[in-house]
Amino acid sequence: MVERSVGLKVLTQLVMLLGVLIVAFPLYLAFVASTHTAEAIVQVPMPLLPGGNFVNTYRDALFGGGTGAGSTAPAARMLWVSLVCALVITVGKIAISLLSAFAIVYFRFPFKSFCFWSIFLTLMLPVEVRIMPTYKVVSDLGMLNTYAGLTIPLIASATATFLFRQFFLTVPDELVEAARVDGAGPMRFFKDILLPLSTTSVAALFVIQFIYGWNQYLWPLLVTTSEDMYPVVIGIKRMIAGGDAANEWNVVMATALLAMLPPALVVVLMQKWFVKGLVDTEK
Template sequence: MVERRLTLGILAHVVLCLGVILIVFPVYLAFVASTHTSQEIVQAPMPILPGDNIWASYKGALLGEGAGGGSQAAVGRMMWVSLVSALIITIGKIAISLLSAFAIVYFRFPFKMACFWAIFITLMLPVEVRIGPTYQVVADLNMLNGYAGLTVPLIASATATFLFRQFFLTVPDELVEAARMDGAGPMRFFKDVLVPLSATSIAALFVIQFIYGWNQYLWPLLVTTKEDMYPVVIGIKRMLAGGDAANDWNVVMATAILAMLPPVLVVILMQKWFVKGLVDTEK
């Protein structure tokens, strides 16, 4: 039995190592490409060891000093746009979902369940399905090329509302009665009891929604036409002018590496809360 468990453990570690290699190797190649000149990258075979052009590549990316045929927007500005947009989307989704779930669970009003199911049904209508009418509304409100246009159509979340509703339903009624006996009003109960109890769920949703907001591509592609409002994901696409010789591949790869850093940092810094929010048995 011990030998069988040892064999299974070795096999599991081998599979995990292979999976890590498959995931990390493309990232490593992107980093290596960002340390060479564009002429060295397009040579065959491509170098697989880091070069000495790293400072020039990352400086050119951050300051928009590339010489390729595509967009020359500064990556520092694009990352700022992506960061602001991702934070607005994330915080907005969490705040709206908390309040809507609180109203559905703890308040009595006509057609309460109809309102909940109307919210839930919107899961079948993602942005891609309603993109035409949404774009028309945003354009009519003069919200193109702005943070409002990038974030407002993406700020509501039926999934987060459903998750918070399910958690609020598990909160003991005794807490509600105790808060009422202490003279706490609805918003006091929400702020002092429900929000602290939901901390791990909020942390898990923050990580998921931040990555969702950071990686948005289709919607920003429609509502941004000015370089100073490009998110970094759109910026990478705009840098590609077509043809290997027309692109500064070292700058493009440096931009890709820089674009990975904020989501990776968020996951690393909030990993403990993220895992706890997903696996907590009391949820």
């Protein structure tokens, strides 16, 4: 084992600390801005220490009441919309991908390979490519400004299907034979054997897909026109209008920080499962 010198350890720690400062400094500025009044932020130079307007700013951000030129929709409602959309997209993607991968690996039916490669080829057709026909279908079905319109077009996932398929192919055939001897049907085999074995993979995909659903911008921008259905990412954009002096930057920054909390909490709380699901090779 190669021993590291004290100087190398100090250098690596300094580089890591510098990287943390570079990443964290904009977040610190956003927090400082959220604790001052809108008038104080636009002054030159901008304050670098927290102010005393924390409670008022976050109250205006969460429950509305701002006077900026842009949208004054309450962030609490926008956070709820984003949370519902992210959870529906995440759970829907994982459920559909698990079942489709299970069918492709363990069932025999005509054109099975064709079906799999048809799913796989949809990787070439993200929502941005098919956005016009998808919008037309959603509009004709009356799903604009609805949770269904925000989530259903984004639920299918070829990536998750491919990952689960590759994992199911590594499951020993002996497990399948043992389940068949015990009289377990396909769905019982899926529920009692495959799902427990897939826990780490599901956890890793949950983190990835939750962040994907939370950060959606282009699709919600098209299908939402009512402030009641703005996800928080769209809400932040709608809050910015006119010149700098016309915007309540303290409320905007507070909303941006609030928007970061749910995905950050998901990553922190599921970090162990996320890393294990990406690197664990034991089956």
